[in-house]
Amino acid sequence: MTYQAPVKEMMFVMKHLAGLSQVASLPPFAQAGIDAQTAESILNESAKFAEEVVAPLNWKGDQQPSYLKDGHVVTTPGFKEAFDQYVAAGWQGITHAEEFGGQGLPKLISTPCQEMINSANLSFSLCPMLTEGAIEALTVAASEDIKNRFIPNMVSGKWTGTMNLTEPQAGSDLALVRTRAEPVGDGTYKIFGTKIYITYGDHDYTENIIHLVLARTPNGPEGVKGISLFVVPKFLVNDNGQIGQRNDVHCISLEHKLGIKASPTAVLQYGDHGGAIGYLVGEENNGLAYMFIMMNAARFGVGMQGIALADRAYQKAVSYAKERIQSRDLAGSTGPVAIIHHPDVKRMLMTMRAYVEGARSLAYVGIAALDASENTTDEKTRHENHAFYEFLVPIIKGFSTEMSVLVTSLGVQIHGGMGFIEETGAAQHYRDARILPIYEGTTAIQANDLVGRKTLRDGGAVAQAICKQIERTEHELARSDTEAAKVMLEKLSMARHALENVIMHVITNTKSDIKAVFAGSVPYLQICGLTLGGWQMARALLVARQHLNDDPDFYQAKISTAQFYAQHLLTQVPGIASAIIEGGAVANALTAEQF
């Protein structure tokens, strides 16, 4: 088997760290009778599908990428059939409202399922992920007519969705978007322009594709305040819900990429034959706000991709390390042993494992907060959980994807020379991972969000509240007398103090030296990820200690992994914090000409 979904580990995190029972007790889920048993059944079903149907296609997708033929995208053989099965089993709609044909499950349950599909086949999973974001945006912002026309067929998986933001001159900077939307007079618009990097911008899985497109109406304000959001279907949809005429949006080329090669990355040309018909979503000039809804979901989703890919690379490395016989055991052996017995291989595997477990725990805890905020009637609970989730999104995205680059690189390293040979497959994960810190907002964009909207805007209130929560976990650790708990207490406390200093630095110095502070934005995101991941590992350690006798192998491994996280990862935090606090000015010291 090329991939085995870590259902036991996922259930541990859901139950003991992310509060599955509290999520299940939220009104809509309680009414539906959802419990831990439901969750485990769904995860097992999802695991079966990911392992048996989707994972075996991953390597093929790399070898036979999607390509453009006569203006149509031809995807990797087998992918359409797998997508059909995905749709038939109802996976696309598991979290969506029942009124649109969804199953209304908590996101805490759909997230591990997403993780599995991502681990199994990143290129495949992008199509549902983008559709997910499009459904989110339409659900929140579109008129009833648009919702009814498009959402049910997207929830069912009959049609897919895309996000059209980027243009050649407008990447991270959406103020530079030039695509035009001209009102026709009948309520519709004609769209003209070129969009690039459109994931699954064209494909042959489904009969229709629903593009969400950022464009400018005439006379709108300049910059991001003049951007509106439009729905532009590949085929128009008649009032009776049937597919109508072909719309004027065409895929004119596909990118030749480093990785995720089965996923077609399209250049879409709008309006070369008279104008593509588009429908305004919500109000004019408010497009960026709607797109942010979609982006938040997508950013969390990309964070999960990082975790998923890192786990896949980890599993592959473990399997190789157990098989490959090379050199004697340092402590003595009669002959050569499996390389997993060599300390540096173990250190690399533990590093991979600790990153994956820490990042996964943080992500699941985050998504549980979103469930809570979306399904509670208590305003305070809603607000607190929403603020917590919003703070976490750039961290989950930025930290988990950066670590996936590192972890997939370690995966190659453990394979030695074999890792550099494409047929081994370790290199594919390394190539695939490299897009993750870039798309849906680079790590710098996430870090800008973390510093600007998430830390400065509320004067550090949420950031500091999280540090207080970490402190409470430290108090719990202090009540334990195990070696692992003591080590964790020391390192977590050290990291949390360093993080608090950085938060204070950000709040205090942005006005006086904004460039020095923002030179530390990505490192700030990094220590947030390290510290908050460590916090979750500390919580896991405490739970594992309590349950140790139930399953000694599993819980002892959890305790050791937490301790490893403390001693090898949390120890990075103070050094990075000092670089942020002291090294902001020097990072900006050279003029452009001096480079």
Place this chain on the structure above:
Amino acid sequence: MTYQAPVKEMMFVMKHLAGLSQVASLPPFAQAGIDAQTAESILNESAKFAEEVVAPLNWKGDQQPSYLKDGHVVTTPGFKEAFDQYVAAGWQGITHAEEFGGQGLPKLISTPCQEMINSANLSFSLCPMLTEGAIEALTVAASEDIKNRFIPNMVSGKWTGTMNLTEPQAGSDLALVRTRAEPVGDGTYKIFGTKIYITYGDHDYTENIIHLVLARTPNGPEGVKGISLFVVPKFLVNDNGQIGQRNDVHCISLEHKLGIKASPTAVLQYGDHGGAIGYLVGEENNGLAYMFIMMNAARFGVGMQGIALADRAYQKAVSYAKERIQSRDLAGSTGPVAIIHHPDVKRMLMTMRAYVEGARSLAYVGIAALDASENTTDEKTRHENHAFYEFLVPIIKGFSTEMSVLVTSLGVQIHGGMGFIEETGAAQHYRDARILPIYEGTTAIQANDLVGRKTLRDGGAVAQAICKQIERTEHELARSDTEAAKVMLEKLSMARHALENVIMHVITNTKSDIKAVFAGSVPYLQICGLTLGGWQMARALLVARQHLNDDPDFYQAKISTAQFYAQHLLTQVPGIASAIIEGGAVANALTAEQF
């Protein structure tokens, strides 16, 4: 221009850090009248060749890899012609003895030339690099007859050389080598076996290829003590020096690799048609020792490849960051600006720059020590310089290559979405870099060497002597009252103390808990690299301060880069040191089954 050799920077390091004038004053070089002027002329010639002839082929090599056709390797169009020019200009032989047709230049002068060719085109440069190693091994270990038969045509570049160590079951563990060498009775041997991962194991550049092959003679001891070294030419060489009959060594396949695709990586089959004729190098069963001569040269060479590739990626990123217009300046601007003005882009560029400058300085200082040890009559000077160089080799190899993976990854990141598109070229550097921490001994193998042969064997004497030298630089820093010197003093001193603690930990605890200590071997190598690179940056800072008025832009940039190194890179050291000292046991805590 796709690559511009940093001749000014190289000359700075050679003159002010690596002691070019001392090297030039060593007897053989002084006799030849070599001076800084000579060095600069050679570097300028080399730069012209690398920039104009070799660099333009780099992308083509990635797109049109070498391939096997009817048992022969066909290389990328243009590469043979470039190699012919390389040979015609005499570059292969610049450091070799004049008796074999070389130019007898110091390695301190050839090293920057090597760096340039590596930066220009890693795949191309591998052929000369392997030939270099083969010449070294033959020069030291072979009989006069073998030397005279093979070396002159290798020094001239008429023939190339290879290293044949790896077999499918024997990668890092050469004890498992199975290739057999059966004595024929006339002094020659017949070689039988399969060797894999043979760089330039076959190609169409030259009329002959000289393979150095590890194999076992009958009745030799088991393990590495029974390995002998043989010369096995592709075509036999007659006594008159002319090419004779085809030898029984054949390329049976080429690997499909993640990077360095123009460089053919061959599976070589020896003896399927009666036995390949081989000549013993030196004495039987002493092959590993001879191979180590070759490996030391090759390891240093691979370290230089890391530096070279990182510099190439840095140059590309700088150029893109100056061109790409996106978003306003955080400090205010009337419109969008080049992204080099954004603090996180600058931080990434400074990180790349600081790593490259630190690693280059350390490597040049190292190779100057080799020049000194090889060209002095004073035994103490010879010994000290040799021990210093030997200590540095695993660090230069391991640290520079690991950093090249990081730096080329930052190079992709700075390009944003464009970085993931193959045509941009940033991804090629990222792919190419990934082999560097693997071949010629993985980072773990380097770290084993650093801990075992270089630290434990002499009880830490050389390691501690280097720390004393660093302390002397700290005293010099203390005499300066500039901000940058103060910062550097604080961080360098902190890093050096942490390193000393780790050295003491290694010496003290290896006997009692070898696995815990070796779990810290790669991190130990890493902090050696960070600290020793920082030491060189500190020395550079002091020199730059003295010369500031001669060239303010250059020297101020050097001071700022050194300060950045101190605040952003040296600050990593204490955290890693604590992971080594405290986290060795936990790294080994899980059994194989628990993974």
